Amino acid sequence: MKIALDVDGVLADVIISWINYNNSIRPKIDKYQITNWEFWKEFKIDPFDFYSELSSCWKNWISIPATEENLSSLTKSLSNIGQVDIVTAREHSTNSFVKSWLDHHDVSYDNYVSVIDGPMKADLNYDVFIDDSPLNAEKFLENNKKVFLYSQPWNQHIHNNQIQRVSNLTEVIEKIKFH
Structure with missing residues (x-):
């Protein structure tokens, strides 16, 4: 089994770093106010400023928090199930x-695959995608891929019984093992 594991929003909570930066130059935003993927419009x-700022946050990668504790043991468990590749846009x-961040958190993975645009991931040869993007999730479904949508405030509006939240x-490990 080939598993595509996203970074931003699934492993790394980079939006927290961006919010800290944003809140120093603009009116304050809380993570739970970010209720859709293209929230910058609201x-x-x-969008150029947002993506530029988000990229800049990675320069200070050491300050980006993990989404969960024990990423090392969790990704090792995932690797016991199949080939785990970091697939990131x-x-x-x-x-x-990003690679320094992954090493620092001792994240287990086989390959690192970077694409320019998130929906491009769906064209890659993976059996399972673990992602937080609602746009990517829909594209994965169009390509008949199995999708685990990692819950974040910006994807709560997605209700599709083909997408496993x-x-x-x-939860991903348990669902893959027993299904």
């Missing part, structure tokens, strides 16, 4: 920072 933030200049990686 807050009148230019990002600006290529951030790849070295998970709150943590332990």
